[in-house]
Amino acid sequence: MRPRTRAGLAVAAVAAIAATAAVQQAAHAATVQATVTVQLSGTPRGTLAEGHLGLSFESMPRTNDGGVNSGKFDARGNLPQLLRTLGPGTLRLGGNSVDRTYARATPAALQGLVRLSDATGWRYVYSTNLAHYDAAATTADAAAVRAALGPRLRSLVCGNEPDLYAANGYRPAGWTVGAYVAEANRCLAVLRAQAPGVPVSGPDTATPGWLPAYAGAQRGAVTLLNHHHYPLSNCNGPNGSATALIAKGKRADEARLVASAAATARGAGMRLVMSEVNSAACGGIAGVSDTYASALWALDYVFAGVANGAHGMYFHGALDRACTGYTALCETAPHQYRAQPIYYGLLLARLAGTGAVLPTTVSTAGNLAAHTVRGADGRVRVVLANMSADTVRTSLRAGDRTGAGSLLRMTAPSLTATSGVRIQGRTVAADGTFTPDAATPVTCTAGTCPVTLAPYGAAVVTLPS
Structure with missing residues (x-):
């Protein structure tokens, strides 16, 4: 890392431009569809x-x-x-x-x-x-x-x-x-x-x-x-x-x-x-x-x-x-x-x-990131991150998984918020501990799990066993 520099006026200008862009994006926010496909039997891309x-x-x-x-x-x-x-x-x-x-x-x-x-x-x-x-x-x-x-x-x-x-x-x-x-x-x-x-x-x-x-x-x-x-x-x-x-x-x-x-x-x-x-x-x-x-x-x-x-x-x-x-x-x-x-x-x-990172594909006109981990506990968890100001309705497809899954969401007041970031409704405590609220249920049918992500929302979805 090169030494940091300080340029207050320039920083303020960038912040103002970013804020204007955020307002413009919000004005044009839409709902987009996305399909995320997890290759449960695919060769792992790597191991976390x-x-x-x-x-x-x-x-x-x-x-x-x-x-x-x-x-x-x-x-x-x-x-x-x-x-x-x-x-x-x-x-x-x-x-x-x-x-x-x-x-x-x-x-x-x-x-x-x-x-x-x-x-x-x-x-x-x-x-x-x-x-x-x-x-x-x-x-x-x-x-x-x-x-x-x-x-x-x-x-x-x-x-x-x-x-x-x-x-x-x-x-x-x-x-x-x-x-x-x-x-x-x-x-x-x-x-x-x-x-x-x-x-x-x-x-x-x-x-x-x-x-x-x-x-x-x-x-x-x-x-x-x-x-x-x-x-x-x-x-x-x-x-x-x-x-x-x-x-x-x-x-x-x-x-x-x-x-x-x-x-x-x-x-x-x-x-x-x-x-x-x-x-x-x-x-x-x-x-x-x-x-x-x-x-x-x-x-x-x-x-x-x-x-x-x-x-x-x-x-x-x-x-x-x-x-x-x-x-x-x-x-x-x-x-x-x-x-x-x-x-x-x-x-x-x-x-x-931690575990094997499985092949995962995304089909959408939006800006959605998706990754999948098969943990040592045998559970499969899918990470979804909506990188846009649009709401993303995701059809998460994972083999023939059927039944009750769950998810943990990460949220914030805005993309440029410097505080108020939460995971499943909770912040990290002053003593450094973290305990999220109860996970949100997700129902998967015939290998498809519907997950809606708010603008700039993220989630970890645990698939049914």
Whole structure:
């Protein structure tokens, strides 16, 4: 992630344009029909496993407000429960700041990470400084991290977005992927020596151009191919709106990007991890990234990622009070956080469960996302997300399933609402727990389940057994 910029007037202008567009869309709202077909016996597109969902944080923000050594990554306040509510996940520590002045985790920070992992079941991806590489410092840091975290580590990483090192002034113009691989290999060798048995991953690129060369060079040495993606940007002022974030064409572009990166990974015997993602680069766009639109986007992106070959997806954010950006958690008091809209999208994905993601097709003139999970419990759950201002009457077809199903709905006051997001009528409690109201019954007949989605409504439908 590139450093965030602030452009208040531009943000206000974008918000006004988005609001006008929303009014115009509401005036032309209609009811559209959709058919969603689940191939119950089809070959799974992928598997949504425990730990696939994750949150990503900066190692050392400029204020160190929420960095590795800030004392915030600990089993204190409501953070542990907010993580538990999302299920066992992955916490990635890295971002731009790891390559600025970050040197190592303190002993106190490492013990906090141990306590947080033990309280939540979350594991870590830990990054070291490559832009200002110091072999002795990396050796000491990797050894200490391995000794403290042990099995709580999912992988170790050298650096962040090396394809932007020249642009950021870390390397001269014309710096190549070959030069990067040579530098990375020295760092990776240290990580392997100091943390035997812990996977190493990379390259955590911002753009896909370097992935093929890196994957080819690291075949057999690196098992996880890390890549980043933001569909919108605020790096040179806000560029994008709430409706643009969830547009059908934008969603298709994102799916193709993941599929291409996943193919590169498979070709080198690796698995793709989207290790840093969110709605808009450089901290997000106020009025977009902090709104209900981000919840709809994240819900769809999680499953589209799995269906197109991703084996992990970590949503970038912060543990501070700058809450108009893309963070899932907003600090309200020391060690106390509020679930932001995007958190609800991740939570609804969690409520759909883990398991095989089945082939699912959508036929509609509208903008509807649909994904299906067959869980370890044998139940089949279909995720539906209406990305439009139209009401969508969905005919959900799933073999010969007949009988009583149920659904959980995600709602909000509007697409650009920054609060009031609910799942089945409930919000995440102040202590981080979540208990939805009773599920809504759905009757399926001869394999067809009727589900109506309000404008920008989403649901998880549990099919009859």
